Amino acid sequence: KEMDLQLFLQRCILKKEKPRLNLPLQKVKNNLIKEQQKKIETGIVIKQDTSENQVNSIYLGIGSNLGNKKLNIEKAKFELIQNNIDILKSSSYFKSSSWPDAKNPKFLNIVIKVNTNLKPIDLLKKCKKIETYLGRKKSPKNSPRVCDIDILDFNQTIEKNGIFLPHPRIHNRNFVLLPLFEINKNWTHPVTKYHIKRLISSLSNRDITSIKQI
Numbered sequence: 001k002e003m004d005l006q007l008f009l010q011r012c013i014l015k016k017e018k019p020r021l022n023l024p025l026q027k028v029k030n031n032l033i034k035e036q037q038k039k040i041e042t043g044i045v046i047k048q049d050t051s052e053n054q055v056n057s058i059y060l061g062i063g064s065n066l067g068n069k070k071l072n073i074e075k076a077k078f079e080l081i082q083n084n085i086d087i088l089k090s091s092s093y094f095k096s097s098s099w100p101d102a103k104n105p106k107f108l109n110i111v112i113k114v115n116t117n118l119k120p121i122d123l124l125k126k127c128k129k130i131e132t133y134l135g136r137k138k139s140p141k142n143s144p145r146v147c148d149i150d151i152l153d154f155n156q157t158i159e160k161n162g163i164f165l166p167h168p169r170i171h172n173r174n175f176v177l178l179p180l181f182e183i184n185k186n187w188t189h190p191v192t193k194y195h196i197k198r199l200i201s202s203l204s205n206r207d208i209t210s211i212k213q214i
Contacts, residue, residue, distance in 0.1 A: 005182050009208050012201050058114050059152040059184075060127070061167070061176050065098055066146045069108040072134060076147050077112065079130040085123070089113040091179035096211040104144050108214075111152065111179035120154045121163050127151065152176060156190040166190050171199050174207040182213075 064072040070093065077087060091111045098104035116123055127149035135146040152167045159165040170176050171189055177200050180187055187196045200208070
């Protein structure tokens, strides 16, 4: 049975639960692949279409801390759909303090799983256009904003030319890891191969308790 988000966070705080890994993650992954292949060969399962396997692991983070935050996020989702970016899953809203200046308005954030035929750089351009369309203005880094759309993970791609994938700060952001865990409890970091439970467990108690699922 999948672990409930709040139960897992409680264990992280009270018991300082650490991931119990008996094998390196890559070995575990390889073993799972071999096991799945054996099932395919013996007719236990039917291999899914290759194109289907390739499209279901693109994750975007959407946030807002100005104006009607929920409406801004819903407008961003609508505009993504209008640009032929299908939304497959959406997390709950998560409310957290603005960083690095907690005096700024609190943020609402979600993580969505999407399907698109766009290349990463083209998806980034679409996201930036939507941000501008919804009223985001050029301002100093980390300033309050109407809408922020980040590519968190694009099919486990690792890229540094023109776009950084995965998002370089995904591993230490509570407002990304918690909603991501809600919609994919088995996500692993493309670079470190760390399981998302391990990343959440590494957050400080303050980071875990200061964010609220609403």
